[in-house]
Amino acid sequence: MKKKMKVVFIIIGIIGVLIMGLLIMATILGKEVTVKTDKQLEGVAEDVESVLYYASLAPNSHNSQMWKIQLNTKAGELFVGVDESRVLEVVDSAKREAYISLGCYLTNLQTAFEAYGYDIKLDVYDKPDENGFISKITYKKTRDKVDYTALKTIEKRHTDKSVYKDTPITQDVADAITLDNSICYLDGSDNFAYLKKGTLDAIMVQSANQAYRDELAEWMRFSDGEVLEKQDGISAEQMGLKGMVKTFYYWTTSHESAKGDTFAKQGINTAKNQLEGCKGFLAVTGDNTIKGWVNSGLDSEKIWLKCVEQNISVQPMSAMLETEPFAQSIQKDLGTDKPVQMILRIGYVNEYGKNRNIRRDLKEYISVER
Ligand SMILES: Cc1cc2nc3c(=O)[nH]c(=O)nc-3n(C[C@H](O)[C@H](O)[C@H](O)COP(=O)(O)O)c2cc1C
Incomplete structure (x- = not known):
């Protein structure tokens, strides 16, 4: 009996050591990847x-x-x-x-x-x-x-996909980050509730579309090697994953599995959490012409840099603008002068982070x- 117990303890001990080893390895492997972009251009200052x-x-x-x-x-x-x-x-x-x-x-x-x-x-x-x-x-x-x-x-x-803090955004801060061609909708207003619900509904429509899933999967990255080789796309770090969580994400997900139902469901759950903690949206408006789109981009980035100065985290949530029937009706529903070109989820986080x-x-x- 005693001998049996000893064997059981030894086995438990070995399993424990193996699990610890695995966790330590996952943590080490999960350190942030550093892309060293080559900035050299011949003959350029x-x-x-x-x-x-x-x-x-x-x-x-x-x-x-x-x-x-x-x-x-x-x-x-x-x-x-x-x-x-x-x-x-x-x-x-x-x-x-x-x-x-x-x-x-x-x-x-x-x-x-x-x-x-x-x-x-x-x-x-x-x-x-x-x-x-x-x-x-x-x-x-x-x-x-x-x-x-x-x-x-x-x-x-940077784009911060994490769940933001419960801290409300004051009207003063909203005024400071609302530049030309933009409107800030704070928690409590009807238009805020409309964007919160519409965004989740649109994400659910998108997630059910295989072509959408395939395209997203193509731009997702599933190893440090892939990030270093391609220098583009969406890495684990950009999804807010670090340490062992990042490693397990890379170990368990691939371009193929990212096209499937489980990945799509996880995406919907993530969006639910992001929207649940949301305290405000910024909508950027502009003309529906090529020049209008460029101008909306100019405005959006000026607003975003202002948000950085105010320690406000930002995540664009474009699903409503990419999906019908939401894209058709959003301008009328919100009552904006011009078509909506960008929707930004805004809020506070504990550590602001960087690109x-x-x-x-x-x-x-x-x-x-x-
Ligand atoms: C026009 C536009 C639409 C975007 N839509 C989304 C979106 O729907 N969801 C999201 O998480 N990020 C969205 N982004 C953010 C990009 O994914 C992000 O800018 C890119 O991955 C680079 O990361 P960075 O912003 O941290 O530098 C959007 C950005 C732009 C310019």
Whole structure:
């Protein structure tokens, strides 16, 4: 009997040690991945390389980084357009979000150029030119002093998918972050309740659509190796997963399983929790034209950088704008002057965090003419 007990204890001990070992390994493997984006562009001044890197830290749908840039160093000119191969065909067949993302890129570009002492002139065309460019920027160095605070704000901005704190957003803070073409809906108002319910309903419609699931799965990343190789898409870190939770997520999920029912159900549950803790939404409005979308992107990123200054965390929740019948009726239902182009969930968190810096090497999408 005693011998039997001893054997049982030994087995329990071995299992315990194995589990501990597994947990320690999972924690070690779960450390944050660091993408070292190559900023070098032949014949380009170092501060302009930095500006271009800061611009790329802009928000963009699915982190597909669908921008293409042409730089003419002699003339001090830069052209920005959509890389068609990176457009999200299912959720964004009209390229609305692609152009909003370019607008976000342009705000970061402008902010970073100015931070490095450049004056810039930004033109947004009505429609893309024959080379597919929608915007031209001319830049000229006029000052030597660098505004590090502005650069830090860009580095800090990130999409925070966590559940926010219960702390209400005061009207004063709402006023400070509501810039041109935006409206803040705080918890307690009818329009807040409408966005909260509509967003979850739209996410449920999307999640039932296999084409949507397939596209999302394509842009999700399921190992550090994949993140380092592709330098784009949505990593575990961007989902708010760290340590052993990140490792188990990578061990148990793949591009194939992410297309299935279980993953879709988890996505709906995550959204439910995100919306349950939500204290406010910001809606950004603008014209339904290509230029209007770029302008909405410019506005959205200015608002987001303001949110960073106010320690307000942000997550775009685009499902209503990507899905019928919600997209058709949202402007009328909210009673806004112009169509709604972005919906941002806003709130407070304990630790603000920073951008995960998963961005491609500059030479991958920037061509330089000298
Ligand atoms: C037009 C647009 C739509 C977006 N829609 C969503 C969304 O519905 N849900 C979400 O979690 N993030 C959304 N995002 C955030 C992107 O996923 C995020 O910007 C990208 O993954 C890069 O991460 P970062 O913002 O932390 O740099 C959206 C961003 C843009 C510009």
